[in-house]
Amino acid sequence: MxxxxxxxxxxxxxxxxESKIGFDYVPEKLLHREKHFSFMVKCFRNFINKPGSVSENILIIGKQGSGKTVLAKRFGASCKTISKKNKISLEYIHVNCRLEKTSYRIVLQILKKIGIEVSSRGFSYSELLEVLLNEIKIKEILLILILDEIDYLQRDCYQLLYDLLKSNENILDVHNYISIIAIANDLTFMENFDDNLRSVFLCNKISLNPxxxxxxxxxxxxxxxxxxxxxxxxxxxxxxxxxxxxxxxxxxxxxxxxxxxxxxxxxxxxxxxxxxxxxxxx
Structure with missing residues (x-):
């Protein structure tokens, strides 16, 4: 045998x-998405150049297979590479909300991906969030959080978005260390948002055609x-x-x-x- x-x-x-034909492969060149990538660079320029001065949030919408995820991942990977060269502590973390549907599981995944191992038992959501925000504050980590398929996030988990965005104003001493890139098929998931949260994402919206x-x-x-x-x-x-x-x-x-x-x-x-x-x- x-x-x-x-x-x-x-x-x-x-x-x-063969690895470069898999769905998880993120190519160096994004053909026919260059202008969208450039738009994201312009949005995040000061977030990276002047750490802690400002945060940015972007919404990418488009049908399945229109390149939403690969655009966000390529951007995150490029930001990570450039930040490393400039000795800036930046983490880009991709979370699929179809798999991680609750605020608790999302925060747990973020902690794991920045190297903080915590037990999935014995901690409340609020306690996990506090651990995350303190870690970001102490180490001055710039966090680009990609919330993919945010359409699948449970309605009662929208509090997570408020908590992360509010953290920029309160817990982190007004330093803007967290930016969110939300990915969705369309805008229907925003029906339960209040005007403030809706405006956060509609300010920088990228619509991808098939x-x-x-x-x-x-x-x-x-x-x-x-x-x-x-x-x-x-x-x-x-x-x-x-x-x-x-x-x-x-x-x-x-x-x-x-x-x-x-x-x-x-x-x-x-x-x-x-x-x-x-x-x-x-």
């Missing part, structure tokens, strides 16, 4: 780097260059995937089609993704 495994592992692969066919092709072409060896897939097949995916208005669907077709090619020990592989899954 070991010989079978060893033989298979030695077989050449169509993939140059990618069109040409944009999907451009992204697939760029992704193919880093995922596969040269000549693994033709432009005509990439165009076909883009055409199929445009009706779904979901870039993730296009990338998943590309990944699945490549896996079929690998299973067949082929170094080329053929049209018939796509036909099996599309």
């Amino acid at each position: 070991d010989m079978i495994l060893e033989k298979e592992l030695k077989n050449p692969s169509i993939f140059k780097d 990618y069109n066919k040409q944009q999907i092709f451009d992204i697939l072409e760029e992704r193919s260059k880093i995922c596969f060896y040269e000549g693994s897939i033709s432009h005509s097949l990439l165009h076909k995937i883009a055409t199929i995916s445009e009706s779904k208005s979901d870039l993730r669907y296009a990338i998943d089609l590309l990944r699945k077709a490549a896996k079929i090619a690998e299973k067949n020990k082929s170094f080329t993704i053929l049209p018939e592989y796509l036909e099996k899954i599309a």
